[in-house]
Amino acid sequence: MGFWKSLFSGSSVATSPTFIPVNGVGSPILPSENVQDSQVTQAKIFFSKDRELNLYELEELCDAVGWSRRPIRKVKKALQHSFIVVSMWEQRGSYHRLIGFSRATSDHTFNATIWDVVVHPDFQGQGLGKALMKQIIKELRRAEISNITLFADPHVVNFYRDLGFMPDPEGIKGMFWYPKFH
């Protein structure tokens, strides 16, 4: 987080700076012990492309992984102008909880760049990060985007590698403009 805090504090976050890689394949969470009205409330996971999500709920999710806060109006604008937004939800009966998020910028044609991949700490280690990424890749492929890119923190490079992402193919370097230089 140091780099991001020093450079882009409150303005931008790379792909999952505090995201802990998860293993295995995403699957519905098993029924809990909650019993309401004599019925077992079964939890399931679903994905949504709706970008009109509650931004305070998204802020709560990002807070949970320690990201720098960003102004709500800016987040709203960024979501409006993202090519795709994929959120991940836990559903228990009529109760929904935002547990994961990802988005991509794109020219709608050739290139896409995935940003802001996050899974709530309570739901890490269950393969849900992988499931979320597979979902956004599927959506980008469906839109016939061939060049899917991202910027990965060192501790998640292997997580993304397992999903089919190559670091620095043929020596191509991800570079970030640093305002203090100029």
Next chain:
Amino acid sequence: MGFWKSLFSGSSVATSPTFIPVNGVGSPILPSENVQDSQVTQAKIFFSKDRELNLYELEELCDAVGWSRRPIRKVKKALQHSFIVVSMWEQRGSYHRLIGFSRATSDHTFNATIWDVVVHPDFQGQGLGKALMKQIIKELRRAEISNITLFADPHVVNFYRDLGFMPDPEGIKGMFWYPKFH
């Protein structure tokens, strides 16, 4: 080009795969020896943000540096959905020639990624690539985009470094999804 040709043939090109770095600061080209109607025709360089440029002229420019051809209708769509397009022109009297191009995808708020930076070989080595990059950075900064990124081929990493771009800051890796893996 090998990587791009094998992976994304005809679909996508990284930042300036065949772009030769230029040195110095961009400046108007000196008057040529052309004399028309008893007047010296002075050549000057200008930039444009108009995205309605002649796509065949753009194709000619990309052909000149050996890029894989991309369908015109796709290029048109990509330009429409780019956040910004900056083209560079040589003007001699009433004659305009497209000599450079760059564009960026963005969420209009936090992040931008620069793609397809190209300068015609006849105009390389005069600082025009640097001038073109400074122009697109200026436009992105004017739009208050704080996180400006790109993917650079190995031979242009130093060119971009001189412009203030850092490769792999804090070990952040640029990664590309590779369809053959999955």
